[in-house]
Amino acid sequence: MAKEIYSYNNKELSKEKLDSFAKWIFHNHCIKLYFCEIKGSRWSFYAGLHNVIASQKRIMITKKIGMVAEADSVDKKTIDKVINIIKDEVSKIKEVSDVQI
Amino acid sequence: MSMTNPKEWAEQVIKQEEIDKYLINGKDFINEETILNKLSFNHNPDKQRVRDIMQKSLAVERLEPDETAALLNVKDEDLWQEMYDTAYKVKRKVYDNRIVFFAPLYCSNLCVNNCVYCGFRKDNAEEKRRILAAEEIKAQTKYVIEEGHKRMIVVFGEHPLSDADYMVEAIKAIYNVRKKSKYGSGYGNIRRVNINAAPMAIRDLKKLWEAGIGTYQVFQETYHHKTYHDLHPSGPKSNYLWRLYALHRAMDAGIDDIAIGALFGLYDWRFEVMGLLYHTIDLEKQFGIGPHTISFPRLNPAAGSAFSNNSQYKVSDDDFKKIITVLRLSVPYTGLIITAREKADLRKDVIKVGCTQTDASTRIGIGEYGQEAEDKNSQQFILGDIRSLDTVIREFAEMGIITSFCTAGYRCGRTGDRIMGLLKNCVEGKFCKLNAVLTFKEYLNDYASKDTRKIGEELIMKEFKEIKETPFFKNHNLIEKFEEYYDRVSNGERDLFL
Numbered sequence: 001m002a003k004e005i006y007s008y009n010n011k012e013l014s015k016e017k018l019d020s021f022a023k024w025i026f027h028n029h030c031i032k033l034y035f036c037e038i039k040g041s042r043w044s045f046y047a048g049l050h051n052v053i054a055s056q057k058r059i060m061i062t063k064k065i066g067m068v069a070e071a072d073s074v075d076k077k078t079i080d081k082v083i084n085i086i087k088d089e090v091s092k093i094k095e096v097s098d099v100q101i
Numbered sequence: 102m103s104m105t106n107p108k109e110w111a112e113q114v115i116k117q118e119e120i121d122k123y124l125i126n127g128k129d130f131i132n133e134e135t136i137l138n139k140l141s142f143n144h145n146p147d148k149q150r151v152r153d154i155m156q157k158s159l160a161v162e163r164l165e166p167d168e169t170a171a172l173l174n175v176k177d178e179d180l181w182q183e184m185y186d187t188a189y190k191v192k193r194k195v196y197d198n199r200i201v202f203f204a205p206l207y208c209s210n211l212c213v214n215n216c217v218y219c220g221f222r223k224d225n226a227e228e229k230r231r232i233l234a235a236e237e238i239k240a241q242t243k244y245v246i247e248e249g250h251k252r253m254i255v256v257f258g259e260h261p262l263s264d265a266d267y268m269v270e271a272i273k274a275i276y277n278v279r280k281k282s283k284y285g286s287g288y289g290n291i292r293r294v295n296i297n298a299a300p301m302a303i304r305d306l307k308k309l310w311e312a313g314i315g316t317y318q319v320f321q322e323t324y325h326h327k328t329y330h331d332l333h334p335s336g337p338k339s340n341y342l343w344r345l346y347a348l349h350r351a352m353d354a355g356i357d358d359i360a361i362g363a364l365f366g367l368y369d370w371r372f373e374v375m376g377l378l379y380h381t382i383d384l385e386k387q388f389g390i391g392p393h394t395i396s397f398p399r400l401n402p403a404a405g406s407a408f409s410n411n412s413q414y415k416v417s418d419d420d421f422k423k424i425i426t427v428l429r430l431s432v433p434y435t436g437l438i439i440t441a442r443e444k445a446d447l448r449k450d451v452i453k454v455g456c457t458q459t460d461a462s463t464r465i466g467i468g469e470y471g472q473e474a475e476d477k478n479s480q481q482f483i484l485g486d487i488r489s490l491d492t493v494i495r496e497f498a499e500m501g502i503i504t505s506f507c508t509a510g511y512r513c514g515r516t517g518d519r520i521m522g523l524l525k526n527c528v529e530g531k532f533c534k535l536n537a538v539l540t541f542k543e544y545l546n547d548y549a550s551k552d553t554r555k556i557g558e559e560l561i562m563k564e565f566k567e568i569k570e571t572p573f574f575k576n577h578n579l580i581e582k583f584e585e586y587y588d589r590v591s592n593g594e595r596d597l598f599l
Binding site for chain 2: 034036039040041042043044045046050053054055056058066068
């Protein structure tokens with residue numbers, strides 16, 4: 001089961017939780033990633049690992065949240081699995097309230 | 102767009118609480134006595150000390166004010182030559198051999214201020230006032246795209262008709278323009294919109310942030326308090342502190358790519374360099390991030406401004422090169438912007454001591470893109486170089502400098518403190534190299550003349566060789582991906598980046 005990255009009580013996606021989730025993904029799937037806040041064309045670093053060098057995958061998770069991963073050497077199946085975990089977690093938050101990050 | 106009376110509007114711009122919150126013990130960070138003491142105390146530094154300072158720059162560490170003051174006091178021309186050479190090495194180490202191009206777009210010259218040196222000032226009756234409508238902004242953007250540009254800095258006078266809401270509409274209008282490329286079957290567009298505008302309240306800055314602004318740029322003009330007050334007699338701009346903390350407010354609004362600058366020629370250039378350094382230090386102290394870029398325009402003649410012709414602090418070409426050199430050595434990880442204000446020969450010379458961004462095909466009259474002639478009565482100042490982008494790119498390519506239209510960092514989270522960290526560790530420059538090649542290839546295929554394409558392709562071959570020989574790219578498994586992207590770009594795909 002995916003690590004919970006949200007709190008239903010707080011109803012928001014905190015930096016700390018995303019940092020923690022990025023570490024969990026790296027520990028379990030060997031994918032280095034960080035999350036970005038999307039503002040128009042701009043993707044600003046929001047949370048996650050700081051040691052991502054090659055930003056090879058850029059995936060929009062919601063209209064407000066994107067994910068950038070150094071993942072070229074990881075097989076597609078694993079990447080898809082991780083993306084699904086993240087989307088699943090984010091969608092749970094959206095069920096509770098609009099994500100405000 | 103607000104319909105408020107300009108005078109009433111101007112009176113409510115400044116929010117005192119958004120100044121006071123940044124003061125430390127009630128004081129701003131420009132202590133003139135300290136600056137003058139440091140310039141005096143570090144008079145005539147010995148060679149070894151200057152060389153030690155240069156080593157610190159080469160280690161990509163920001164200098165302390167005493168160190169910068171020492172560099173500013175060097176008199177020995179041979180030592181200056183060493184400093185020029187070191188500045189070049191620092192630039193290569195952090196940013197490699199690339200230069201990023203942008204195009205300015207002046208949207209409005211309506212202004213509630215009265216800056217003595219500026220053609221846009223309220224009381225300049227010679228200025229023809231104009232503000233571009235959204236459709237005109239789009240039309241101007243098409244001209245810019247047709248030249249091959251991917252990045253814009255949009256400039257606004259301070260006026261209720263060009264307020265934050267108008268700027269948001271301008272940003273959206275620009276991002277929405279797509280134009281078929283000159284050659285091939287692709288499309289060009291603007292991928293990063295930066296803004297040069299007056300200081301705003303945090304509430305308005307958040308609007309720009311939400312609209313996807315690139316960098317927010319505000320120049321202090323002069324850091325010398327009295328000179329500032331003398332030259333900015335009325336309007337919101339007459340408030341020194343409101344302007345001094347404009348970028349602090351931007352940070353609080355979420356805009357973490359900010360740009361500072363001074364207009365050299367208003368006051369002593371050594372003092373202004375120290376002011377820029379203290380500005381950088383205060384931003385780093387309060388937010389952990391310094392400026393994304395520093396600009397150092399020189400005062401140029403402006404229609405209807407006698408001051409712009411007669412200032413006693415005008416900067417010579419030799420001193421201008423020294424300014425850029427000391428800035429490069431003082432803040433090694435920050436971009437430096439030289440603009441088409443400067444004449445072609447000078448730009449060619451000083452670009453080597455550390456500039457990272459420049460413009461070309463530049464028009465600074467309102468709605469002037471697409472027109473042949475310059476109307477000096479609708480410009481903020483007079484340009485020194487109006488050559489085409491293609492011509493300037495070719496000249497730089499002949500010098501071994503690769504043009505980059507990269508806007509990748511801004512679109513994959515390499516912003517704010519993260520990009521600063523990558524620059525300080527000399528990693529960002531590596532991505533610059535790859536993305537420079539990819540975007541340069543786009544330009545060569547889509548917009549370049551035959552001659553530029555020839556020299557450009559030769560330069561790309563050299564870059565390829567260097568990339569393959571650089572361990573960083575191999576260690577991070579980037580070569581295969583880069584080659585795949587290069588092939589795809591060559592075959593017509595666009596906007597691929599690493």
